[in-house]
Structure formats: C-alpha cells, structure tokens
Amino acid sequence: MTEIKNKKILSLILFFSIFALVAAYFIQYILGHQPCNLCLIERIPYFFAITIISLFFFLKNFEKTTLIALSIIFFVATLLSFYHLGIEQGFIKESLVCNLNNLDKILTAEELLKELQKKTVNCKNVTFKIMGFSLATINTIISLILSIIIFRNYLNYEKNK
Secondary structure, eight states: OHHHHHHHHHHHHHHHHHHHHHHHHIIIIISOOOOOHHHHHTTHHHHHHHHHHHHHHHHTOOHHHHHHHHHHHHHHHHHHHHHHHHHHHTSSOOOGGGGGGGSSOOOOHHHHHHHHHSOOOOSSOOOOEETTEEHHHHHHHHHHHHHHHHHHHHHTTTTTO
C-alpha cells in the first residue's frame, strides 16, 4: 500500500516538476518575460527532481533514498525562492548572483556601452505575476509544501510498511 502511495506521490511530483519548467519556459519564450539570474537558478531543483524520480522509476529501487533526496532538493528550492522573494520585497540586498553575466569579462568602453544598451532583468523587479503573486512567492510556497509532504512520507515510510 505504501509503495503505491509513494509512487503516486512521486508521479505527481514528476508531473508537477515538468509542468513548472514548461510554464517557466512558456512565460519566458512565448509571453516574452525575461527571467533574472535567480529565476534561472530556481529551475535547477526541478531538473534534479525530474532526474531523480525518472531514475527511481527506471531502476525501481531506492525509494526511501529518493524521498529524502527530493525532500532536501525542495527544501533548498524553498531557500532559494525565499532569498529571491526577500530581494523582491527589499529586506535582502541584491547580491552578485543577480549580476553573474558581467563577472566573466573586463569591458572596454564600446563593450560597456553595448552592455548598458542591453535589457537586463534585475532580481528586484517582478516582471510577471499570477493572481498578484510573483513567481518567486509562488515557488517559495510550493517548494515548502512539497518538501514537507515528501519529508512526512519519508518519516512514515517504516510505519506504513
């Protein structure tokens, strides 16, 4: 029974992770809202979740390890999103993460002029909202909920066997 329940939960998380990435790319490429660097970084946990769950279904083993790994992944996703939310709300200062594009080169005067003409997205600026909430806010809430659900399943794994 527990194995079926955990597989259903893992299937739902896999579906949700794929949906979250498709939605992010839809907002970026179809609707034309450029993501900031933190937005791009916040996609990484979803890629990890898809990979780990896919490996689990392929190997059909290590269910308990998969649960704890996913719980950690979504907890880290919660921290990343909360950090981004803090920058958006102004209670955390922007860091170098928001300016990663400019760190790898020394600019000449012409390159600097070209760089200034580019439309760069600041981590503070919210370019897209759903029902009045920024994507960082939504991601914080969803990542926290997923982390808690997965961790509870991990803790109850032995009880339900």
